[in-house]
Amino acid sequence: MPSVILKGHKEGYEFILKDVSSFNEIKKEIxxxxxxxxxxxxxxxxxxxxxxxxxxxxxxxxxxxxxxEIFENYPRFSIRKLNADVLSKKSFLEFLDNRTIHLCCEIIRNGQIKEMNGDVLFCGSVHKGGILKATGSIFVLGSVEGVIHAGAKNDALAVVCGNVAHAQQVRIADL
Known part of the structure; x- marks a missing residue:
């Protein structure tokens, strides 16, 4: 049974590498x-x-x-992209961190900036001049008199929910 299968598509050719084969067999067949x-x-x-x-x-x-290095021996050929059905542990932990709702029950005072990844359930207090930033959405159960910034890494789909009537600013992404 082959370790490498060559398939043609509209976008070009694809090598499918069998995950049960040894890496040396795969290199040889490529x-x-x-x-x-x-x-x-x-x-x-x-x-x-x-x-x-x-x-x-x-x-x-x-x-x-x-x-x-194998492809370098053949100047007509190059690798367009790499696809895998698995993630590295680091990528998975980053993904999980960004998709988890984090609980924050702190007091953020004037001049302090609290930055968090993912969505935040905020039960604390943001004083005037304090800033709470999250890469995801912010759900407010506490009091806010400072700045709330959801979608801090340009996530325009982030939301801010809760009583923010007394907030200095409410920001979403770059707005």
Whole structure:
């Protein structure tokens, strides 16, 4: 059973790497396929780009570099993009942190800035001159006399809910 499958799409070609195969087998088969395509008369002179679909295998930087070195032996070919069905632990933790509702029961005084990732359920107090920033939405149960800034990283779909009648400013994204 092959470790690498070559498929053609409208956007170009795609290598599907079997996640159960050894990495050495995959490198060998990629090299063999690129040799065959290089030698075909119908494709002489054409520049071809390939997508790499690794399935449930997450390539580390060293492995990706080894595959790129194989492609460097064939100047007509290049890697267009890399797809994987899995995330790195770091990416997953960032995603989880941004999608979680965090509880904040602090007092934010004049001159203080409290920055948080994701959505925030705020039960504390923001005094005049204090700033509460969140990358997601802010749900206010406490008192606000300072600045509330939801969607701090340009998330225009973020919302601010609660009693903010006495707030100095209510910001969403860059508005």
């Amino acid at each position: 090299d063999e396929i690129l040799k065959k395509v290089q030698n075909e008369k119908t494709s002489k002179g054409d520049k071809l780009t390939f997508a790499l679909n690794t399935g449930n295998r997450l390539l580390n930087q060293e492995q990706l570099t080894e595959i790129e």
